[in-house]
Amino acid sequence: MVHYPRILLSGDSAIVIQFGDEIDKTINSNVYALKDFLELDKTIKILSLIPSYCSLLIEYDILLHNQKEVIDFVQSKINLLKNKKFDDKKKQIIKIPVVYGGVFGPDIDYVLEYTKLSLDQLINIHSSIEYYVYMIGFSPGFPYLGGMDKRLYCPRLETPRINIQKGSVGIAGKQTGIYPSESPGGWRIIGRSPIELFNINNESPALISSRTYVKFIPISEKNISKF
Amino acid sequence: MKNSIKVISSGPMTLLQDLGRRGFEEYGVSVSGIADREAFNISNRLVFNKEDDTVIEIFFGDTSLNFFGNNIVAISGADLGAEINGIKCPINTSFVVPNDSIMNFHYPLEGIRSYLSVAGGMKTKKILGSRSMHVMSGIGNAPLKSGDIIPIGLSNSIKSGFSLKNYHRDLGVEIKKIGVILGQQVDRFGEDMIRIFFSKTYVVSDKSDRQGLRLEGETILTKNKDHDIISDPVVYGSIQIPGNGFPIILMPDTQTTGGYPKIGNVGKIYLDVLAQLKPGDKIKFFLITPDKSREEYLYKRSVIYKNELIRDVKIETCLVNGEDTIIGVNNNIAFTEDHAFLFSLLEEH
Numbered sequence: 001m002v003h004y005p006r007i008l009l010s011g012d013s014a015i016v017i018q019f020g021d022e023i024d025k026t027i028n029s030n031v032y033a034l035k036d037f038l039e040l041d042k043t044i045k046i047l048s049l050i051p052s053y054c055s056l057l058i059e060y061d062i063l064l065h066n067q068k069e070v071i072d073f074v075q076s077k078i079n080l081l082k083n084k085k086f087d088d089k090k091k092q093i094i095k096i097p098v099v100y101g102g103v104f105g106p107d108i109d110y111v112l113e114y115t116k117l118s119l120d121q122l123i124n125i126h127s128s129i130e131y132y133v134y135m136i137g138f139s140p141g142f143p144y145l146g147g148m149d150k151r152l153y154c155p156r157l158e159t160p161r162i163n164i165q166k167g168s169v170g171i172a173g174k175q176t177g178i179y180p181s182e183s184p185g186g187w188r189i190i191g192r193s194p195i196e197l198f199n200i201n202n203e204s205p206a207l208i209s210s211r212t213y214v215k216f217i218p219i220s221e222k223n224i225s226k227f
Numbered sequence: 228m229k230n231s232i233k234v235i236s237s238g239p240m241t242l243l244q245d246l247g248r249r250g251f252e253e254y255g256v257s258v259s260g261i262a263d264r265e266a267f268n269i270s271n272r273l274v275f276n277k278e279d280d281t282v283i284e285i286f287f288g289d290t291s292l293n294f295f296g297n298n299i300v301a302i303s304g305a306d307l308g309a310e311i312n313g314i315k316c317p318i319n320t321s322f323v324v325p326n327d328s329i330m331n332f333h334y335p336l337e338g339i340r341s342y343l344s345v346a347g348g349m350k351t352k353k354i355l356g357s358r359s360m361h362v363m364s365g366i367g368n369a370p371l372k373s374g375d376i377i378p379i380g381l382s383n384s385i386k387s388g389f390s391l392k393n394y395h396r397d398l399g400v401e402i403k404k405i406g407v408i409l410g411q412q413v414d415r416f417g418e419d420m421i422r423i424f425f426s427k428t429y430v431v432s433d434k435s436d437r438q439g440l441r442l443e444g445e446t447i448l449t450k451n452k453d454h455d456i457i458s459d460p461v462v463y464g465s466i467q468i469p470g471n472g473f474p475i476i477l478m479p480d481t482q483t484t485g486g487y488p489k490i491g492n493v494g495k496i497y498l499d500v501l502a503q504l505k506p507g508d509k510i511k512f513f514l515i516t517p518d519k520s521r522e523e524y525l526y527k528r529s530v531i532y533k534n535e536l537i538r539d540v541k542i543e544t545c546l547v548n549g550e551d552t553i554i555g556v557n558n559n560i561a562f563t564e565d566h567a568f569l570f571s572l573l574e575e576h
Contacts, residue, residue: 008411011464011492012520016411023457035253050252050460052484055411057460062495062524067517136255137458137484140364144458181364198254200354200366206254 005030005078007071008055013062014048015071017078018055023146025086028134031056032211037077044073051210052135053144092212093130096178096193097219097227098169100126104192104221107157111171111188114154122190123218125149130213131176141180141198141206145214148176160186167193169216178214180206191216194227230296230347230379234371235329238289240362240437241371243349245281248357248366252483258463259361262437262479262502263340264495266304268531269391270344273301273321275384280348281358283371285341290332290371292343294324298379299346299387299566305338305398305503314559314569320390320539321346322560322567338398338503346382361480362437388560388567389536398503402428405497406515406523407466412456412488415449416468423447424490425512429474433506437480440501442510446472447490454487461485464493476501494520496527538562 004027008016017034020027031051038046038058048059060070100123101108112122131145138144148171156172161184164170168179170187179185180197193216197207208214219227234241244267247260261267261284271280283292288307294300301321302309309316309332316322316330324330332341351358351368360367371377413421429444447468448454454470461467465477467487476493477485478501493501494515504510515523540555540562551563553570561570 009408009492009517010411010460010462010489011408012494012517012524014462014492016460018411018459021457047249048252048258048462050462050483052459053457055459057462059462062521063528066521135458135484136253138255138482140251140254140256140366142255183363204254205251205256205355210253 007074009067010057010059012067014057014059015067015074016055016057017074020054023053023134025132025146027054029086029211030081033081034074034077037080038074041077044070052137094208094212094214095217096195096214097223098127098191098193098216099221099224100191100218102221105169105190107170107188108190111152111154111190115152117151122152125151126176126190127216127218130215133208133210133212133214135210136206136208139179139181139183141208143177143208143210143214145176148174152176154188156186157188160184164189165192167195167197169193194224230294230298230345230382232345232349232377232379233293233295234373234375234377235291235293236289236373237371238285238287238332240284240286241290242284242286242360242362243281243351243358243368243371243377244284244360245358246279247359247479248355248361251355255483256355256366257361257364257480257483259359259367259480260357261342261359263304263342263499265396265499265527265531266340266342269319269394270301270303270342271348272531273303273319273389273391273536274299274344274346274382274387276344276346276348280344280380281351282342282344283349283377285332285343287339288332288334292330294328294330295326296379297326298324299382299384300324301344303342303344305341306336307341308333308336309341311569316569317558317560319394319396320560320567321384321387322569323387325568335505339505340502345379346384347380350378350380363480386565388538388562390539391531392535392537394530394534400508402509402511403500403504405500405510405512406494406520407491407512408494408515408517408520410465410489410491411459413490415451415488416447416490417450420447421490424474425514428509428511431504431506431508431510432473435478435506437478439481440476440478440504442474442476444473447474448472449488456486456488458484458486461489462492464495464498465489466491466493478502495524496520538567
């Protein structure tokens with residue numbers, strides 16, 4: 001039986017705090033609560049904080065601190081968290097316009113056949129949900145979204161594409177997501193958004209950040225230029 | 228005119244690099260940065276740069292650079308056969324590159340990544356706090372290409388000809404021993420698999436790059452043969468085991484999170500060893516504790532930063548060459564009172 005939170009090692013200069021082992025908003029909010037705590041505290045010189053679904057990685061300055069010192073410090077912070085509950089009061093929703101199907105969704109026919117849905121049904125289901133952003137990873141600005149409707153579950157491509165267009169919206173397994181930049185990938189592409197999701201010139205470079213919600217808004221091809 | 232370097236031609240991965248990009252990991256931005264910290268630190272120290280000054284990381288070779296202004300430079304890491312006018316450049320000794328010289332890096336003689344630092348550092352635009360190039364996302368200064376001009380900052384160096392006392396680095400081809408700290412998902416692997424991991428020899432695959440060093444050899448499988456985990460954080464040195472059982476060691480351009488179980492992490496000083504491996508090179512893992520690994524790192528740092536800088540003049544001589552009085556030579560370097568130049572004895576005949 002594993003007890004959470006638990007502390008794992010990631011080499012000689014990083015530790016990982018794992019709060020659970022499932023995709024769950026309460027577990028995820030503990031990850032971010034600890035991150036917020038540590039960002040305010042300068043006791044340990046932290047080089048990187050990497051949050052994910054269930055875990056937070058803390059990379060520290062190995063010249064200044066040994067592992068035990070860091071573990072003891074982080075443990076004291078964890079004790080202060082006392083099982084933070086998921087708080088949805090300040091819900092922030094980022095609306096992402098999407099052109100579904102056609103040249104923008106090269107896998108739409110496969111997905112419709114696999115899911116036995118019509119194009120309108122697929123669009124309605126996919127764009128009706130507010131998807132929670134658990135984390136950003138894989139590539140700059142790429143959101144890991146939770147909460148996709150079971151009717152849209154669909155296997156990934158057997159051979160990943162070398163080149164997925166920037167803004168592509170895809171489905172893979174139980175997940176849906178959007179590619180902020182051109183990249184390789186194995187998701188089934190059902191549409192594309194004209195919105196820029198990641199821009200290094202912005203103070204906060206990623207449009208979508210963790211702990212917000214994403215809602216896809218269907219638009220027609222001729223409205224693309226309005227964005 | 229300010230000092231600069233103009234790129235005449237460039238190999239596949241000639242990159243500006245510093246200590247990397249921190250503070251944007253939450254947005255999926257990789258840290259990236261130099262692969263071989265030892266070579267980076269030494270090349271910067273020999274020219275009296277700051278620790279995080281930007282250098283050029285030359286991968287494999289095929290790179291020609293035209294220097295403008297008189298620059299003090301140092302090369303550390305791999306020997307890629309660098310030369311100026313056919314005279315081989317020293318490794319781990321600072322020297323003067325006179326105005327309008329062309330330095331050519333050819334092909335790997337030992338190791339695979341060479342670090343070129345210039346007194347004053349490279350002063351291109353910083354992107355999200357760093358000049359490092361993250362190749363996959365394209366964040367950073369693009370890989371160098373013909374015609375690029377790299378401005379050089381103001382130098383703190385007034386002398387050259389320095390090397391680090393009692394320093395020798397072995398980049399030979401024997402099986403490299405790599406220390407590993409057991410990691411995040413080690414409990415997914417049975418004892419039999421961990422024994423295989425620490426006893427077999429692995430070979431570097433030609434599918435390796437700045438993102439991951441892919442290994443071939445005995446396969447490692449999880450207890451339930453399931454190699455999908457809920458994606459969690461990874462760093463340079465994380466060793467992930469995908470479904471085919473062949474370990475991948477994540478390199479500096481690693482993504483911030485990964486969905487394969489991680490058996491362990493490479494200890495910090497062994498990352499520098501990995502950075503110099505090429506396809507076909509062999510490694511063997513051994514178990515190390517985090518404390519021991521830290522101790523090794525602190526020791527290495529003390530060698531790099533506390534060992535005396537010396538001017539290793541082997542043969543005392545006195546030649547007058549134009550305005551400079553040469554006080555000694557060591558192989559192909561000529562030392563004056565304050566500087567070191569590339570020098571060819573053959574040229575005199």
